[in-house]
Amino acid sequence: xxxxxxxxxxxxxxxxxxxxxxxxxxxxxxxxxxxxxxxxxxxxxxxxxxxxxxxxxxxxxxxxxxxxxxxxxxxxxxxxxxxxxxxxxxxxxxxxxxxxxxxxxxxxxxxxxxxxxxxxxxxxxxxxxxxxxxxxxxxxxxxxxxxxxxxxxxxxxxxxxxxxxxxxxxxxxxxxxxxxxxxxxxxxxxxxxxxxxxxxxxxxxxxxxxxxxxxxxxxxxxxxxxxxxxxxxxxxxxxxxxxxxxxxxxxxxxxxxxxxxxxxxxxxxxxxxxxxxxxxxxxxxxxxxxxxxxxxxxxxxxxxxxxxxxxxxxxxxxxxxxxxxxxxxxxxxxxxxxxxxxxxxxxxxxxxxxxxxxxxx
Amino acid sequence: xxxxxxxxxxxxxxxxxxxxxxxxxxxxxxxxxxxxxxxxxxxxxxxxxxxxxxxxxxxxxxxxxxxxxxxxxxxxxxxxxxxxxxxxxxxxxxxxxxxxxxxxxxxxxxxxxxxxxxxxxxxxxxxxxxxxxxxxxxxxxxxxxxxxxxxxxxxxxxxxxxxxxxxxxxxxxxxxxxxxxxxxxxxxxxxxxxxxxxxxxxxxxxxxxxxxxxxxxxxxxxxxxxxxxxxxxxxxxxxxxxxxxxxxxxxxxxxxxxxxxxxxxxxxxxxxxxxxxxxxxxxxxxxxxxxxxxxxxxxxxxxxxxxxxxxxxxxxxxxxxxxxxxxxxxxxxxxxxxxxxxxxxxxxxxxxxxxxxxxxxxxxxxxxxxxxxxxxxxxxxxxxxxxxxxxxxxxxxxxxxxxxxxxxxxxxxxxxxxxxxxxxxxxxxxxxxxxxxxxxxxxxxxxxxxxxxxxxxxxxxxxxxxxxxxxxxxxxxxxxxxxxxxxxxxxxxxxxxxxxxxxxxxxxxxxxxxxxxxxxxxxxxxxxxxxxxxxxxxxxxxxxxxxxxxxxxxxxxxx
Numbered sequence: 001x002x003x004x005x006x007x008x009x010x011x012x013x014x015x016x017x018x019x020x021x022x023x024x025x026x027x028x029x030x031x032x033x034x035x036x037x038x039x040x041x042x043x044x045x046x047x048x049x050x051x052x053x054x055x056x057x058x059x060x061x062x063x064x065x066x067x068x069x070x071x072x073x074x075x076x077x078x079x080x081x082x083x084x085x086x087x088x089x090x091x092x093x094x095x096x097x098x099x100x101x102x103x104x105x106x107x108x109x110x111x112x113x114x115x116x117x118x119x120x121x122x123x124x125x126x127x128x129x130x131x132x133x134x135x136x137x138x139x140x141x142x143x144x145x146x147x148x149x150x151x152x153x154x155x156x157x158x159x160x161x162x163x164x165x166x167x168x169x170x171x172x173x174x175x176x177x178x179x180x181x182x183x184x185x186x187x188x189x190x191x192x193x194x195x196x197x198x199x200x201x202x203x204x205x206x207x208x209x210x211x212x213x214x215x216x217x218x219x220x221x222x223x224x225x226x227x228x229x230x231x232x233x234x235x236x237x238x239x240x241x242x243x244x245x246x247x248x249x250x251x252x253x254x255x256x257x258x259x260x261x262x263x264x265x266x267x268x269x270x271x272x273x274x275x276x277x278x279x280x281x282x283x284x285x286x287x288x289x290x291x292x293x294x295x296x297x298x299x300x301x302x303x304x305x306x307x308x309x310x311x312x313x314x315x316x317x318x319x320x321x322x323x324x325x326x327x328x329x330x331x332x333x334x335x336x337x338x339x340x341x342x343x344x345x346x347x348x349x350x351x352x353x354x355x356x357x358x359x360x361x
Numbered sequence: 362x363x364x365x366x367x368x369x370x371x372x373x374x375x376x377x378x379x380x381x382x383x384x385x386x387x388x389x390x391x392x393x394x395x396x397x398x399x400x401x402x403x404x405x406x407x408x409x410x411x412x413x414x415x416x417x418x419x420x421x422x423x424x425x426x427x428x429x430x431x432x433x434x435x436x437x438x439x440x441x442x443x444x445x446x447x448x449x450x451x452x453x454x455x456x457x458x459x460x461x462x463x464x465x466x467x468x469x470x471x472x473x474x475x476x477x478x479x480x481x482x483x484x485x486x487x488x489x490x491x492x493x494x495x496x497x498x499x500x501x502x503x504x505x506x507x508x509x510x511x512x513x514x515x516x517x518x519x520x521x522x523x524x525x526x527x528x529x530x531x532x533x534x535x536x537x538x539x540x541x542x543x544x545x546x547x548x549x550x551x552x553x554x555x556x557x558x559x560x561x562x563x564x565x566x567x568x569x570x571x572x573x574x575x576x577x578x579x580x581x582x583x584x585x586x587x588x589x590x591x592x593x594x595x596x597x598x599x600x601x602x603x604x605x606x607x608x609x610x611x612x613x614x615x616x617x618x619x620x621x622x623x624x625x626x627x628x629x630x631x632x633x634x635x636x637x638x639x640x641x642x643x644x645x646x647x648x649x650x651x652x653x654x655x656x657x658x659x660x661x662x663x664x665x666x667x668x669x670x671x672x673x674x675x676x677x678x679x680x681x682x683x684x685x686x687x688x689x690x691x692x693x694x695x696x697x698x699x700x701x702x703x704x705x706x707x708x709x710x711x712x713x714x715x716x717x718x719x720x721x722x723x724x725x726x727x728x729x730x731x732x733x734x735x736x737x738x739x740x741x742x743x744x745x746x747x748x749x750x751x752x753x754x755x756x757x758x759x760x761x762x763x764x765x766x767x768x769x770x771x772x773x774x775x776x777x778x779x780x781x782x783x784x785x786x787x788x789x790x791x792x793x794x795x796x797x798x799x800x801x802x803x804x805x806x807x808x809x810x811x812x813x814x815x816x817x818x819x820x821x822x823x824x825x826x827x828x829x830x831x832x833x834x835x836x837x838x839x840x841x842x843x844x845x846x847x848x849x850x851x852x853x854x855x856x857x858x859x860x861x862x863x864x865x866x867x868x869x870x871x872x873x874x875x876x877x878x879x880x881x882x883x884x885x886x887x888x889x890x891x892x893x894x895x896x897x898x899x900x901x902x903x904x905x906x907x908x909x910x911x912x913x914x915x916x917x918x919x920x
Contacts, residue, residue, distance in 0.1 A: 053537075053541055055540075075541060076541070076545040076549075077543075078541075080541070082541045084538055085534070086532065086534055088538035089538075090553060092556040092559070093556075101539065101544070102542030102543050146538075149538075153542060
């Protein structure tokens with residue numbers, strides 16, 4: 001496989017009629033990176049992918065592959081492989097004919113086409129199904145054929161449009177790991193569209209979260225999880241508690257937060273120096289719960305609450321508790337034999353101050 | 362549904378089976394039997410031997426195959442690019458072009474054939490102009506060419522409509538995947554798009570083949586008799602109802618019809634064709650480059666002119682006093698219409714009577730079969746459906762000859778004379794061949810009536826019969842009406858059976874009148890006037906029923 005190339009999207013906007021679908025998108029994907037575009041349906045992620053493949057035209061801005069603007073290159077001349085959400089396997093051709101298609105379009109000699117088909121099918125472990133029709137394959141197998149058809153072309157960039165969404169849950173987890181392994185092995189620059197945050201977190205080197213045609217935040221999965229910059233990202237990736245309130249700076253520089261659950265002091269938070277309206281965000285697993293009479297340990301903010309609901313999820317118990325009219329979620333690790341708190345029980349919730357992020361508004 | 366059924370339902374099923382047997386299966390079997398029977402009543406192939414001994418028959422056989430095959434090729438050349446461009450590209454006239462698909466329903470091919478002769482014939486308008494300008498002429502209306510030309514302009518919408526639906530159903534990602542892998546333009550079309558749309562194409566093309574192979578009216582009007590259907594007609598009418606050669610021809614007509622239909626069904630069976638899938642992007646139409654657009658629009662304008670030429674020609678002809686050896690008529694008159702109203706009102710009445718009666722019979726039987734199949738457990742009910750559908754593959758010539766032969770000794774009760782010399786025979790013949798269309802409409806309509814609506818009626822005390830009358834039929838009315846109109850219109854344009862069954866002029870419907878007038882030079886004007894009236898009648902009927910169905914649909918949906 002050739003050296004991986006980078007993909008850059010510069011200030012791209014796109015509209016279908018009056019409807020703005022992409023709004024000033026800037027994006028840089030490093031060579032060999034596995035990059036996810038994550039967002040709810042209608043956020044423009046698939047449109048962006050199709051733009052890179054050449055099926056949409058930008059109203060303004062540029063798409064560069066390996067530093068070269070490809071805006072005027074026709075889709076069939078780009079050699080950017082795309083795997084479609086529904087696989088788009090041609091039912092009138094066998095698996096082998098499907099995979100051979102692109103190589104034949106390149107007018108390769110018959111022997112070279114054969115080699116390419118064999119290699120691509122071997123890559124996805126389907127060498128023995130070459131003679132079948134797509135309709136005779138399972139969903140997972142169809143997905144592999146679609147992948148093989150694209151990889152046979154040795155594309156410069158690989159685009160995957162919701163590649164796992166048509167598979168059942170078990171198969172999805174399996175294919176997810178296989179996809180990552182394959183991408184690592186080939187080292188091909190890959191853009192991957194998904195609405196499933198778990199999928200993005202587990203597979204991608206980096207993620208761009210999209211909303212309403214914009215990229216709202218990009219970063220590694222851990223950055224996005226640990227330090228979301230907006231309410232949207234915070235809520236879209238993982239479960240989160242949100243506590244709206246006002247922040248004020250006391251004399252001596254310490255911060256005080258006043259919210260629905262009362263008033264408490266906060267240590268200096270990154271990216272938050274001003275006073276004003278904020279929302280505190282923290283993950284359920286950074287919250288602990290103890291009996292109301294237990295000693296309050298240091299390094300945590302303690303809030304009195306009452307358990308309203310509990311779900312046992314195996315590794316942990318997810319508690320929903322009401323505190324000052326706000327529902328907070330706490331994931332407490334489960335130990336064998338520990339029954340945990342019952343519904344209706346009064347508790348003290350301890351929030352790890354080092355894990356709190358403050359969001360504007 | 363339980364497999365139970367009532368005796369009343371079984372009796373209705375039996376009655377329909379008897380009807381189909383008497384007026385569809387028996388006449389066709391009779392025709393086939395005569396072709397294989399010797400004088401003593403034993404089986405023989407000697408008639409087939411005799412058939413191939415006759416030079417004219419061998420020629421006719423080859424000509425019919427040639428004309429049908431060439432028409433499929435010409436219609437494909439017209440319709441395939443047309444549907445591809447209108448479905449896949451942004452195209453201003455797309456709706457207009459798709460509307461062309463209704464034209465053949467409104468005017469049968471043979472009606473416009475004479476007008477085409479005057480426009481494109483050896484001394485027709487186009488060739489006169491070409492002669493003047495370049496000293497050349499195009500023999501497009503000469504002999505078999507004329508049949509191919511007229512039939513192609515008439516039947517290309519069958520491919521256009523079927524293929525357009527198939528193309529529109531292809532998931533765009535199928536094409537994008539091919540583009541993504543480096544295919545474009547002609548190769549994209551040839552390797553991916555066309556193979557995926559093949560079911561639509563095959564359905565349309567096989568229909569064109571059958572229609573042309575069986576057509577009697579167009580060759581006769583163009584005075585081409587060395588083809589199979591005209592020969593069958595001529596043998597039976599000139600040599601006599603006993604002449605076995607006519608029946609041999611009928612066997613060929615049936616075999617080719619059935620083979621074309623079975624062939625296309627076999628071809629499509631078990632194949633997995635792409636239709637719209639989940640997650641497929643809605644079809645974004647591509648843009649044409651300026652020169653492509655110019656080419657496409659120019660070509661389509663030309664085509665439009667050609668397609669409309671029989672209609673325009675007919676209108677001109679109907680208004681002309683004299684029109685020969687000139688580009689346009691020499692003088693205009695309304696005399697032709699006066700003539701038609703004076704002489705042919707009986708034919709108009711006959712058409713309304715026959716076609717109305719046939720269409721009524723069709724929707725009654727169609728509704729009954731649909732109900733029996735979808736809602737009851739009467740054993741063998743599927744066979745009623747299959748039997749009725751067989752009529753689709755039965756050429757009009759075959760059924761016409763079959764009726765003449767099977768019912769030659771059958772008299773109507775009360776001294777009303779022979780069945781074959783009555784209005785009833787037209788109604789029966791028309792009804793049988795249009796039954797499949799009406800049945801399809803009724804089936805679709807009933808399938809949309811949810812079973813719970815009937816159960817609600819029965820729960821509130823309505824008997825089965827009352828439920829059908831008060832709930833089922835009213836809910837189906839849109840489909841029934843559509844079936845009625847389709848039957849009526851196609852029956853009005855029917856010519857093969859009509860020519861054979863018309864035993865005296867007082868029984869003739871309009872289609873026969875047009876055919877008869879067109880036989881003589883002097884009759885062309887009145888013939889064209891009658892044709893225009895038929896087109897107006899049918900067009901008006903179509904329009905009104907569309908309005909009716911649309912408003913009913915709207916009121917049903919409002920509820």
